Amino acid sequence: MKKIECVIMDWAGTAIDYGCFAPVSVFIESFRAIGIEVTPEEARRPMGLTKIDHIRALFDMERIGEAFRQKYGRVYGEEDVKGRYAEFQRLLFATLREYTAPISDVIETIDVLRKMGIKIGSTTGYTREMMDVVVPAAAEKGYRTDNCVTSDGLPAGRPYPYMIYKNMCDLAVPSRLSVVKYGDTISDIKEGVNAGVWSVGVILGSNEMGLTEDEVKQLPEAELKKRMAAVRNRMYAAGAHYVVDSICELPALIESINARMENEMK
Structure with missing residues (x-):
């Protein structure tokens, strides 16, 4: 049975640096x-x-x-x-x-995913030299991935799929259908779509929202819902299979994707 074996995370605006500032x-x-x-x-x-x-x-x-x-x-x-x-x-x-502080609930959710047997890869718009600063600084704050791929040495970065394929090679993930690409920008969504993997967008903390955590909390509920709906629509228009409000929804979504793939094989 096909199931999700790997989640490939973006960094700023997805895992760290709330709002991608x-x-x-x-x-x-x-x-x-x-x-x-x-x-x-x-x-x-x-x-x-x-x-x-x-x-x-x-x-x-x-x-x-x-x-x-x-x-x-x-x-x-x-x-x-x-x-x-x-x-x-x-x-x-x-x-x-x-700007390397993990976004709320990211560390805890990644722990849940690992307990589900899922590998954690990552792609980024930063260069390797930049990630040599980001990766250890984030690790000091408790956030770690199993792999980090930059576009250095590859034919191109996003929205092309090469960084996702490199993660699959590095982490020995044999099927694109076993991969979720999870990110906060339209380029993240298109990267996942172009790789043929499950492409999932996140709204809160994202570059697409472009707000600090305090600004989100201070927004009137109607205005927040309006802005979140606009981000959701842009991500779906870019080809996202799913869009979640926050990373807390990801484990349940993965279970749903697994069930969907099992049903499609019957």
Whole structure:
């Protein structure tokens, strides 16, 4: 019988860094250094891509590209991308350890999944050098995965499926149907869809919500439900098989997926 053997987690906004704030301010500051203002909404839109691809995506946005052209009298080039990426890295490494606190209930839920015999892989838009900061800092706070794959050395990062396939190889998971990809961005959803695995989105704590935990608690209930529904709809539109409010729902969802696969085999 096919059953879920592996959950592949995203990191920021999914497992750590509630609201995915570490990269957002850094993208904004790296563009501000050349006199271009980027809004938080714009900074979040390509989240989940590799960070250099994220910068390309920001330059490709019509408003930002036009602001650059107006200021510098030309369209942006690859040297401009590399310059913003260098500044992004400089700023990010100065603060990255501060954004490695696990999101509520993540550690406890991962323990439950492990007791179910499930392996915990991970993919990320960060580079290996960045994850060399994040992984041990998160481990000090109690969060550990069985594997961490970055796009370094692979053909591409998200939304392509290569990091998921590398996790499957590293963790000896033989079937894509035995894998859940779990993440908080549209790129996470598309990564799972492109790999042909079960693609599950999470709303609370996500980049798509873009709120701190305190901001979520302070929102009027009607407004919170409205924002959560909008995130849910975007994730389903991107191809998610399931969307959960929080990681607490994941063990029961996996049991449901297992039952679904068993019934489909009858």
